[in-house]
Amino acid sequence: MSKKTECIAMLLAGGQGSRLGILTKNIAKPAVPYGGKYRIIDFPLSNCVNSGIYTVGVLTQYQPLELNDYIGNGAAWDLDRESGGVHILSPYQQIEGSEWYKGTANAIYQNINFIDRYDPEYVCILSGDHIYKMDYSKMLAYHKEKDAACTIAMLEVPWEEASRFGLMLVDDNGAITAFEEKPKEPHSNKASMGVYVFTWSKLREYLLADEADETSSNDFGKDLIPAMHQAGERLFAYCFDGYWKDVGTIDSLWEANLDLLRPSVDLDLSDPSWRIYSKSSAAPPHYISAKAKVQNSMITEGCSIAGEVDYSVLFARVKVEEGAVVDSSIVMPGTVIKKGAVVQYAIVAENAVIEPGAVVGEKPENTKNRDEWGVAVVGAGVRVGQGARVAPKAMVGEDVPAVSAEEEEK
């Protein structure tokens, strides 16, 4: 039995993030690099620590190797603790057999024993898919004040986008009166952020009932919370008004990175009172050569820049050689962009090599067919050969052969 803990967090990090395509071929979505030196999971983990939650279960399932390795013993977030700390929770075999996590609620159900060890009053359910800074302790205080069974964090989204989200109708007191799941004609613009605080005794009861219900898909949003609502439990919405972004698609991942370069965006990573922690790369300061031109960009340790970088986010140990151009792009750790290569409106994953003269992506204003334009993506470890082109919106997971100058002319 572990020490009794008032509130613990369970972080759902098993998702594949299939809409990120080759970026999540070998890693789970929460391990996707973001913002120069972070991974998506650094945000919920840092939020936990900054909110005073030091017991975190991380539920993994899809491609967990990199994520497990990254989290390690949790030292990067000060979560290597004698009591509590971070725990990786993978599906396991039981006497009745073994099964994968069937849905979000089932994942928590399978770890009831883990939660019970801490005998918590409250459990915070988080997802590893979002970029945001949030003080969960304020939400917990609200949950207690309302004597709620479940509190759901919500964000007001623009009405025209509301139909993409799970929405809530809320009365003046903050109580949730109805749910709408991605409705064609929304009656609310209050979207769920996928952050929940539950009173553990209530959640435990509904998890058992949900598991017993063979028709259930074992999902929080689709099954468990509607069941609580139907039974007349006290469900409240907690209003969050900071920056929050689901980085589930190539476009949103690209945008969320470039948001860091826009002073108008409310996502300050330099705030000492709410640091976002990450595992250090142990690389030296980055070097900008006399021939380089760097503007409006974010660059981190270990980079070496001799070319032009504009409106881009470069991760650790990226090399941009002389005459190369990086524009409006995200370049992940260890990638080399060789002489005269151009990377524009693109995401280039880790340890890729863009050979001399290759061109990745295209400026939207130069595209013939604007409707088919999109951010180009080069997968991890991919080599884009000399003079080769990667079309806008293309997603390249295999090496691209070199193209000679003559072929180019044809």
Added chain:
Amino acid sequence: MIRSNDILGMIHSNAYDACLSELTNMRTMGSVPFGGRYRLIDFTLSNMVNAGIGKVGVLTKSNYQSLMDHLGTGRAWDLARKHGGMYLLPPFVTGENGNFGNRLDAIKGNLHFIARSDEEYVLMSDCNVVMNFSVSEFVAFHEKTGADISILVKRGKVPAMANMLVFETDGSSRVTSAVFGEAGEEGTFSTNIYFMKKALLERLVNEAAALKKKNFEEDIILANINSLKIFAMEHKGFAYAIDSLAAYYEANMALLEAPNAHDLFTSKRPIYTKVRDDMPALYGIESNVENCLISDGCVIKGRVENCILARGVTVEKGAVVRNSIIMQDSFIGAGAHAENVIFDKSVVLKPGKTLCGAEGFPVFVGKGIVI
């Protein structure tokens, strides 16, 4: 084969403090900031850790608060351990030993720590020679030559440091003679990195103490050149002995040359340091940066040329900074101009102000000063 966990590391964190009095006024030589995100002790500690040494004693004499703050539990170097790990050794003053006036006193004052350690060998180092070298190769050299004491040496201009030994060796690298070198002359000088059996160190220090000897270099090394097998291994890579503020400036600036930076920051042997979790450096729309080393947490909106910027430095719009070393969290206001300066931590150059040193003679501005 000497096992790496059979070696005790010992680091003299205060050695040669006086050479860099501006920077060591409030700190030890070991905690002097260097190369943007490092402290001098990081190089020595990382060298030891990269070779698998698992127990390191850090000897201190004075002003070691910043050092303690930097080292913490030693976790950044994987030295926060149940068995072994990092030991910060504050001065242990008894009637018999002074307040660590020199190397011999410092070792003598910590003989109890040395005696209590299980390791068979000792690697001793100072902090003011910046380099990245393979301790494993040095240890292999010691074994191959059958030396009693091995010393890592460097060829070049002898640094202006007290008790700086300069060696002559024979074809087998055995030291045949040694003298105290003249600063500025060419020679094969000591990096003050020694490797020997722990028992030998204990015996030599106890004997010297019994005879009321005071000088490690003279009474232990020079005195035993004929009676002990002393071998010198030359370090051929980047190494910079910091013997003055001018040398400190030069050594930092040397990192702007790619071969030096590649040698010191080789990915084979990373240099570890305390992590601050700053965001990556942010470049503004009108930023203009040439030939610089920039650390995380910097926000650059102005012009920066030939500089080393430590973590969290801000250069505002229209500001110009040239040929300078700017330490942690310093602030260069809009339109300000700084050239040939060394700013210690948290210096503020107010908007529109100008501060220029002469080329090669940088102006030093102390910690937290507002100009």
